[in-house]
Amino acid sequence: MEFSSKLLEKAVHEMAQLPGIGKRTALRLVLHLLRQPAQQTSFLAEALVGMRENIRFCKSCHNISDTEVCEICANGSRDQGVVCVVEDVRDVMAIENTRQFRGIYHVLGGKISPIDGIGPSQLTIAPLVDKVKSGSVRELIFALSSTMEGDTTNFFIYKQIKESGITVSTIARGIAVGDELEYADEVTLGRSILQRIPFENALKNN
């Protein structure tokens, strides 16, 4: 791609770093911004920089938060003894939208995936195991997507906490294998959380 302007080229280059955005799409987006009032680009840039510099992770559940402890963990009416284990903030949002879950979450930050170079130490598995061992958890609910990586991650955590004797369950699979939680419809997802099954049973089915 030949650019008539170095400024344009730089903007397109940076935009094209985003996933799913090729050079052509990046150019279209940049030209769109150029046609908008300059203020619009400032709002976008400020929102991104502000998010990147100020965003925090809840020190308890590791969910993205504006505060040290997120609103869900800080909510006294949530059952702190029931912990739903999810991959990332999108899953928290999807489950919260169902309004069926009154416990708290633990956000792993991904799944174990050797192909992508993601090992257990890059995820928040150790703090989760510590939390269980501290005795504050009655039930752990695995709500990772039903992929090989999700199953591997569930099993890795299960091995470390099964001695604790707490209830370990997994969300019922009204959701097809490989479906991501965020794409499941609210009714199906809500039902699958209420009708969760013991994790040991899920193991036998595999």
Ligand SMILES: [Zn+2]
């Ligand atoms: Zn939290």
